[in-house]
Amino acid sequence: MKKVLYIIIGTWCWLLTSCSSSPENAKQESELPQIYPDYLGVTIPVNIAPLCFNMADENALRIDAVITDSHGNSLHSQGDESVDFDLDDWHTLLAQNLGDSLHVTVSAKYDDGWHTYQSFPIYVSQDSIDYGICYRLIAPGHEVWSKMGIYERDLSSFEERPLIENTQFEGCVNCHSFNRGNPAEMSLHIRGPHGATLLRHSDGSVTAYNTKTSQTLGLCVYPYWHPSGRYIAYSTNNTNQVFHSADHNRIEVFDSASDLQIYDVEKNELLLSPLLKQDSIYETYPVFSADGRSLYFCAARAIPEGSLQLDSIHYNLCRIDFNPETGNFGNRIDTIVNAESQHKSVSFPRPSYDGRFLCYTLSNYGQFSIWHHEADLWLLDLSSGQSRSMTEANSDDTESFHNWSTASRWLVFSSRRDDGLYTRPYFCHVDDKGMATKPFMLPQRNPRRFYRDRFLSFNVPEFIIRPTRFDGHKASRIINDKSRKVFGVRKEPTQ
Amino acid sequence: MKIICTICTFLFGVVVLLFFGWAYPHHLHYQEQYQLFLFDSTYVWEIIKQPGGVADLLGRFCTQFFLYAWVGAFIIALLLSMVQLLLLRLVKDGWFYGLSFVPSFLLWIFLLDENALLSGVWAVLLTLLITWVIFRWSKGWVRYVLLIVAIPLLYFLVGPVCLPIPVDSLWHGIHYYRYPADFPWFLWAASLSVFAIAGTFLFFHRAYHRTVPSMVLSSAIVATGMGIFVWKNSNFKAEKVMQYDFMARYQQWNRILETINDEKPNNQIGVTVQNLALAKHGMLLDHMFEYNQNGILGLLPDVGTDAISPLPTSEAFYQLGMITIAQRTVFEAQEAILDFQKSGRCYKRLAQTNLILGSYEVARKYLKALQKTLFYREWASETLPLLGNEEAIAKHPEYGRLRQMLYTDDFYFGDHVGPEMLERLYFRNTENRMAYQYLVAYYLLTGDRESLNHFISVTR
Numbered sequence: 016m017k018k019v020l021y022i023i024i025g026t027w028c029w030l031l032t033s034c035s036s037s038p039e040n041a042k043q044e045s046e047l048p049q050i051y052p053d054y055l056g057v058t059i060p061v062n063i064a065p066l067c068f069n070m071a072d073e074n075a076l077r078i079d080a081v082i083t084d085s086h087g088n089s090l091h092s093q094g095d096e097s098v099d100f101d102l103d104d105w106h107t108l109l110a111q112n113l114g115d116s117l118h119v120t121v122s123a124k125y126d127d128g129w130h131t132y133q134s135f136p137i138y139v140s141q142d143s144i145d146y147g148i149c150y151r152l153i154a155p156g157h158e159v160w161s162k163m164g165i166y167e168r169d170l171s172s173f174e175e176r177p178l179i180e181n182t183q184f185e186g187c188v189n190c191h192s193f194n195r196g197n198p199a200e201m202s203l204h205i206r207g208p209h210g211a212t213l214l215r216h217s218d219g220s221v222t223a224y225n226t227k228t229s230q231t232l233g234l235c236v237y238p239y240w241h242p243s244g245r246y247i248a249y250s251t252n253n254t255n256q257v258f259h260s261a262d263h264n265r266i267e268v269f270d271s272a273s274d275l276q277i278y279d280v281e282k283n284e285l286l287l288s289p290l291l292k293q294d295s296i297y298e299t300y301p302v303f304s305a306d307g308r309s310l311y312f313c314a315a316r317a318i319p320e321g322s323l324q325l326d327s328i329h330y331n332l333c334r335i336d337f338n339p340e341t342g343n344f345g346n347r348i349d350t351i352v353n354a355e356s357q358h359k360s361v362s363f364p365r366p367s368y369d370g371r372f373l374c375y376t377l378s379n380y381g382q383f384s385i386w387h388h389e390a391d392l393w394l395l396d397l398s399s400g401q402s403r404s405m406t407e408a409n410s411d412d413t414e415s416f417h418n419w420s421t422a423s424r425w426l427v428f429s430s431r432r433d434d435g436l437y438t439r440p441y442f443c444h445v446d447d448k449g450m451a452t453k454p455f456m457l458p459q460r461n462p463r464r465f466y467r468d469r470f471l472s473f474n475v476p477e478f479i480i481r482p483t484r485f486d487g488h489k490a491s492r493i494i495n496d497k498s499r500k501v502f503g504v505r506k507e508p509t510q
Numbered sequence: 511m512k513i514i515c516t517i518c519t520f521l522f523g524v525v526v527l528l529f530f531g532w533a534y535p536h537h538l539h540y541q542e543q544y545q546l547f548l549f550d551s552t553y554v555w556e557i558i559k560q561p562g563g564v565a566d567l568l569g570r571f572c573t574q575f576f577l578y579a580w581v582g583a584f585i586i587a588l589l590l591s592m593v594q595l596l597l598l599r600l601v602k603d604g605w606f607y608g609l610s611f612v613p614s615f616l617l618w619i620f621l622l623d624e625n626a627l628l629s630g631v632w633a634v635l636l637t638l639l640i641t642w643v644i645f646r647w648s649k650g651w652v653r654y655v656l657l658i659v660a661i662p663l664l665y666f667l668v669g670p671v672c673l674p675i676p677v678d679s680l681w682h683g684i685h686y687y688r689y690p691a692d693f694p695w696f697l698w699a700a701s702l703s704v705f706a707i708a709g710t711f712l713f714f715h716r717a718y719h720r721t722v723p724s725m726v727l728s729s730a731i732v733a734t735g736m737g738i739f740v741w742k743n744s745n746f747k748a749e750k751v752m753q754y755d756f757m758a759r760y761q762q763w764n765r766i767l768e769t770i771n772d773e774k775p776n777n778q779i780g781v782t783v784q785n786l787a788l789a790k791h792g793m794l795l796d797h798m799f800e801y802n803q804n805g806i807l808g809l810l811p812d813v814g815t816d817a818i819s820p821l822p823t824s825e826a827f828y829q830l831g832m833i834t835i836a837q838r839t840v841f842e843a844q845e846a847i848l849d850f851q852k853s854g855r856c857y858k859r860l861a862q863t864n865l866i867l868g869s870y871e872v873a874r875k876y877l878k879a880l881q882k883t884l885f886y887r888e889w890a891s892e893t894l895p896l897l898g899n900e901e902a903i904a905k906h907p908e909y910g911r912l913r914q915m916l917y918t919d920d921f922y923f924g925d926h927v928g929p930e931m932l933e934r935l936y937f938r939n940t941e942n943r944m945a946y947q948y949l950v951a952y953y954l955l956t957g958d959r960e961s962l963n964h965f966i967s968v969t970r
Binding site: 154156157158159160161162182185256257258259260261262265267323325433434435436437464467468470 | 550552683690691815834835838841842844845846847850852869871872874875878879916917918919920921922923924931934
């Protein structure tokens with residue numbers, strides 16, 4: 016019996032060693048390896064999941080990678096399709112190299128044998144990243160949707176969990192939003208026959224609301240929480256869609272009317288201002304400043320009703336004062352970034368939580384930049400008022416929705432640079448001077464297989480500081496129940 | 511006695527084969543086009559980890575063969591015959607012999623519905639198989655213990671068919687039927703009949719004896735009664751519509767003309783396909799009024815938000831050279847598949863449209879997925895080298911021609927394709943005779959003489 020056991024253990028050890036043997040007689044190449052995703056020279060947070068990768072070309076029979084540091088530690092992985100580093104060993108290595116760099120040496124086996132490429136660095140930032148991100152997974156379609164849902168992903172591992180999926184009710188789900196990444200304060204929209212806005216309050220209760228009122232355009236969308244948790248800024252949009260016959264951009268999503276309002280969670284009433292619901296202006300994408308005393312938003316001159324001169328819709332970045340104590344608005348609107356004068360358009364303003372910067376998307380026109388291949392990220396320095404293109408993070412393809420980590424040092428953003436259609440989340444570090452690093456794609460165990468097999472876009476990536484512990488079954492019961500709490504409207508006009 | 515049993519089962523199988531292969535083949539094509547079976551471990555795991563997943567996986571695996579209707583018909587005939595034979599193993603006595611066909615007939619009726627999935631048949635079959643194994647190899651209390659243990663196991667493997675209680679919450683989310691909200695009553699009836707027949711036999715089995723007349727008579731009664739029920743529940747109107755869609759998919763223009771000459775179509779899909787075939791033969795303007803027309807809805811219907819009607823319309827858009835519109839239509843149709851499956855037909859067309867439009871990385875994504883299939887693999891492998899190869903695409907008889915027709919001036923469009931879009935298409939490439947025919951047909955169908963005269967005067 017013992018003999019059999021020894022034979023089994025011996026065979027297993029032999030198999031293990033033969034599978035993970037280092038490349039022998041490898042030809043030394045003078046160039047850097049072409050890997051997928053491109054992790055060459057990226058800066059990563061210490062608590063990120065292993066950066067597993069494939070060879071960019073698909074002819075490689077095996078891939079091997081050795082990561083070394085300046086302390087003599089190393090990490091090795093070898094595989095048929097991808098390298099897959101041990102999770103614990105990876106985190107240990109990163110923790111040992113905080114603020115330092117790692118060197119990755121990649122070898123690939125082809126028909127003619129092993130090739131070893133020049134090693135490349137990976138920088139380990141001293142700034143850690145939040146627990147995870149939350150996003151919607153949906154096919155990049157037009158009007159109809161198949162299976163979709165809201166999911167959360169632990170950034171330090173590969174674990175992805177659904178919060179809620181549209182298999183649990185009839186309709187679609189969108190606009191998930193958290194108060195500075197805190198899942199205790201959360202907003203979620205349901206569309207379709209069971210339409211509602213779900214609010215999760217800090218006491219854990221979930222309420223379904225009907226956000227449509229007689230004094231507003233329609234349902235509230237694009238939520239953004241006030242830092243106090245008492246208010247949520249919304250826009251209401253009459254959204255339309257048309258298709259291009261012969262353009263690199265396939266679709267135009269545009270508003271034919273839109274207004275802004277703020278919801279007072281405590282008093283269950285919407286705060287309206289005539290300045291934010293002008294017929295001649297499209298107002299959208301409201302966000303609070305870090306101190307909660309300003310409301311930033313995008314605003315464009317409206318085009319004549321029925322007109323399809325969509326390329327003449329240029330949104331500026333604007334700001335209005337907001338008094339959180341009284342819920343009153345200021346009496347003047349300031350234009351912070353005049354994109355119209357450059358024949359450009361601003362969308363998705365997102366102030367950093369430390370109050371230093373505001374990141375926004377700049378495209379040629381309109382506000383739905385995910386369908387604009389030319390859309391790029393720009394960074395506004397709120398102290399100097401100067402904007403600049405984040406060339407370190409941008410690509411030739413679409414960069415669109417983005418969000419700050421709670422420490423305001425990491426930015427997650429949507430990009431279509433991978434294949435031109437399916438949106439992937441990327442991360443880059445932004446230092447206190449506003450300089451960004453080369454972004455890296457959300458890690459997966461076998462990235463090529465994962466991203467190629469997934470026919471879904473990662474929509475609206477939002478950081479979360481801990482697991483949401485969202486009870487999807489309970490939420491679906493609330494959704495499928497007909498009762499809705501109706502939004503009230505503050506009676507006296509707010510100024 | 512055994513020979514009679516064999517002959518009866520064989521005859522039943524042959525009738526099922528002939529029915530699905532000869533009278534109902536396009537229902538099988540329809541089923542195949544709304545799923546995409548991948549030889550991929552992640553795909554398999556995602557299915558079998560769900561309750562009823564094993565039956566679902568086997569159902570999907572078999573459905574891919576429905577691309578070839580006679581193969582699909584053979585599979586159905588085999589499965590239904592096996593259900594009958596397994597029940598017969600449990601129920602051997604004379605009058606019960608005829609009743610052993612009842613579940614198979616009910617499953618047949620279940621499959622007449624285009625939204626019924628083969629997983630239901632596999633679920634009944636696997637339930638019977640495991641029950642038979644338990645009865646065959648155990649006795650006394652062990653048998654009862656095994657049966658009790660088998661129920662939760664079977665629920666996980668095949669779903670609630672193993673315990674036919676019509677409680678919606680038990681059946682909800684089990685992939686037996688394409689409409690998740692609908693209850694598959696005939697499947698439930700089939701599984702209930704298995705329990706009822708087997709249970710009744712086990713209770714009364716000493717009272718009956720196997721005799722040839724009782725077997726033949728009971729079989730004849732069941733076959734007649736259930737046969738009428740099958741015929742009454744068959745939807746040959748839907749079969750005809752599916753036939754038109756199938757012929758358009760495989761560009762069988764001659765066959766379409768033969769079919770419309772035999773019987774003029776009077777439904778939207780049939781008329782759309784009829785006009786497409788006439789236009790492909792250059793006969794649309796001369797012969798369109800010899801057939802039923804449905805206004806412009808029979809020429810180029812507005813894009814719907816369902817999974818069925820947009821597909822033949824998208825064939826017309828594709829053949830016309832309206833590639834962006836065809837792409838959008840197919841994408842939406844696939845998204846509208848009710849049970850969230852993907853479609854081999856749609857993946858193929860999306861790969862083609864992206865290739866023609868030069869979105870090579872997106873096309874590659876579809877082609878790589880199709881390489882994991884049994885029947886689309888070869889085509890995908892042949893198409894992959896074309897990506898990025900502008901010269902080869904230009905020389906390609908289909909893609910090269912369609913590229914010559916692509917719009918070059920950009921404009922916006924929505925769900926409705928109007929004459930101005932056809933006019934732009936024609937003036938983009940005046941060799942596009944289909945665009946010419948469709949535009950003139952559009953004016954004729956709307957009675958817009960002024961525009962027609964203007965267009966003719968311009969093109970003279």
